[in-house]
Amino acid sequence: MDNCGAPVFEYAPLPMSPMTVAELLLLAVVTLAAPVALPSEFWPLGGVCFLPLLAVAAWAVLQSPSRTRIRASGIEVSLPLWRRLLRQRAWFPWSDVRNVYPASYELAGSALSPFASSAGTLVxxxxxxxxxxxxxxxxxxTPGSIRRFRAESPGYTYAxxxxxxxxxxxxRPLVTDARAYTDAEVLAMHEEARRPLIGMGTIVFAFFLPPTIVALGTLAAGALGLAADLTFxxxxxxxxxxxxxxxxxxxxxKSRRRNRILGELAKHEETMRTGGA
Structure with missing residues (x-):
């Protein structure tokens, strides 16, 4: 990249995502507490007990990101280590880029929260x-701390x-090729983007039904005289x-569809902003 000029802006992503840090901490606590909580014959099993922690640590290393660099001639996007080892493309000259616009994306693991599922996954x-x-x-x-469901981080703002x-x-404008929408279509898209992804009733049903299923299954096994073995x-x-x-x-x-709608709205608004439509 030496012939591409000095970076206009350089962004260093978090070395580990919040989800990866949480997984490492959880596995570390479980692994260290195992000698106290488990009988001696179940630990360390010839070192097998350490494999989950080592696997997540290796995954965290492979996810180590490079920096994002915006230059006068193009952009060098951040890639995790495993993609850099595979020599995947990271440099994109502006001449190859048709549109640049604000794009929404989900945060890893956010769909696991029933509240996020109801109000919309964290983006x-x-x-x-x-x-x-x-x-x-x-x-x-992605910032290191999450305070709102939808936010523009300082890194994005500067970029x-x-x-x-x-x-x-x-x-040249940021958006050179975007579909034109009527005012009615824009209003309909905004309305759809504001809707909750799933109703609270569905969330309660989906996330609180599993314990009921397990309890009923156990009761049914006892009533029918079935052996509650591992397979059951x-x-x-x-x-x-x-x-x-x-x-x-x-x-x-539904969240990804909403993000596509928000992307189309962003391109439309950028086109209108620059007087292209």
Whole structure:
């Protein structure tokens, strides 16, 4: 990248996501507490007890991100270590970028919260890049602390201002190819984007039904004289997991659709802002 000029803006992502840190802390506590909580024959099992912690630690290292650099001639997007080892593309000249706009994205693990599922999964704003060849990516600027469901982090704010500065010098708008929407369509899109992803009644049903299923399964086994062996318990747990898993999958699908709508609105507003429509 030496011939691409000095960075106009450089952003260093968090070395680990909040979810990865939480997983490491949880596994560390469980692993260290195992000698106290478990009989000696169940620990350390020849070192097998340490494998989950080591696996998550290795995953955290492989997810270590590079920096995002915005330059006068293009953008170098952040990539995790495993993608850099595979030599995946990180540099995109502005001549290959068709549109730059505010793009929403979900935070990892947010769909696991029933409250997030009802109000809308936790999302933040990044740089949406649409390429001339039809490719699309979102440059993320996730902050270390989450205070609101939807927010523009300082990293995103500075990055967008840097992009606007570069594009002003290039004499081109951020959005060069966007669909035109009527006022009625824009209002309808805003209305859809504001709707809750899932009603609270559905959330209560999906997340509080599993204990009931497990309890009923255990009672049914006793009443019918069935042996509550490992196979039976696994079957009951698998059945109980269906409602929350279906709810999370449905929520993520609706959230991603909402993010696409917000992206279209952002491109439309940017076009109107620059007088392109």
């Amino acid at each position: 933040h704003t990044g740089l949406g890049l649409e390429m001339a060849d039809g490719g699309h990516l979102v440059v993320k600027f 967008m201002e840097a992009v606007r500065t570069v594009f002003r010098h290039l004499g 318990l696994l079957a009951v747990v698998a059945l109980a997991a269906i409602p929350p898993l279906a709810s999370m999958q449905f929520t993520l699908g």
